[in-house]
Amino acid sequence: MNCTNVKISLLSFLFVCWCFLLTGQNVQDTVAGIPVNYDESKTGSYTLPDPLVFPDGKKVKNARQWIKKRQPQVVSLFEKFQYGKVPEVTDKMDVHIFAPTTPIPAPSSDAIDLGVCSNVLIRGCYMSVNDDAIALKGGKGPWADEDSNNGLDKNILIENNSFGFCHSALTCGSESIHNRNILMRNCKVEDIARLIHLKMRPDTPQKYEYITIENINGSGRNCIYIKPWTQFFDLKGRETPPVSVAENILFRNITMEVKRFTDIGITEHDKLKNFTFENLDIKAEDIKFDASVFEGLKLKM
Secondary structure, three states, X not given: OEOOEEEEHHHHHHHHHHHHHHOOOOOOOEEOOXXXXXXXXXXXXXXOOOOOEOOOOXXXXXXXXXXXXXXXXXXXXXXXXXXXXXXXXXXXXXXXXEOOXXXXXXXXOOOEEEEOOEEEEEEOOEEOOOOEEEEEEOOXXXXXXXXXXXXXXXXXXXXXXXXXXXXXXXXXXXXXXEEEEEEEEEEEEEEXXXXXXXXXXXXXXXXXXXXXXXXXXXXXXXXXXXXXXXXOOOOOOOOOXXXXXXXXXXXXXXXXXXXXXXXXXXXXXXXXXXXXXXXXXXXXXXXXXXXXXXXOOXXXX
């Protein structure tokens, strides 16, 4: 697996516990043999660089200069002096995620986040969280596709998993620019909020393509949820919203009891192309389906 960020909710829980320990009375003076200091009065004098001034003294004049040039410089300072740097993506690394079980009830965090990942296998897991179970990420912002720190999630296989309550079993976005060749199959779901959520973020260029959801059984509130996600909407000076596209999406052999089959609302900047629905057995209180939002729709019941 080539991955710059894989987060499992259990790690978040352990991190919170560690933070609480740091604030307790038994604070250690060393960690792994390295002296540490938690008393700011013992910190030497220093001057933080102005984040809106380049090293040559020139000021940042607009959002594009910040995103393209100054922000990477600031990130580099954090990498060098504080947090370190995430290893470069490489095709020579393979990691499979097998059989983790999220805490019940789990915290308000995703079970598994994949950011700029390829060749990932998630098999035999049980996930129930107060957020998304599996979220595909990789970048956000009006020029996110031009930032070398962002990238593609591709070749993701999700199979033989079970999902309890979660906001969505599979979510594309909101911090995502390109998801390609995603296969979710042979899974059971129970009381999920959504089977799949395509977050069409209006301030970020996004492309979701070649996604297959098949052989799914269970229950939930919604089967397919596709809507703009505007919580932190910011075009950062860009005049018009970028276009987001979801295309070549296949739903096949799905048996579910839900309140709503689809909940779809898109803008003029969103495109839904070449969706296929094949052999679906959906029992829904609201079976409403608006075919007009799709270009190249195929129904094979």
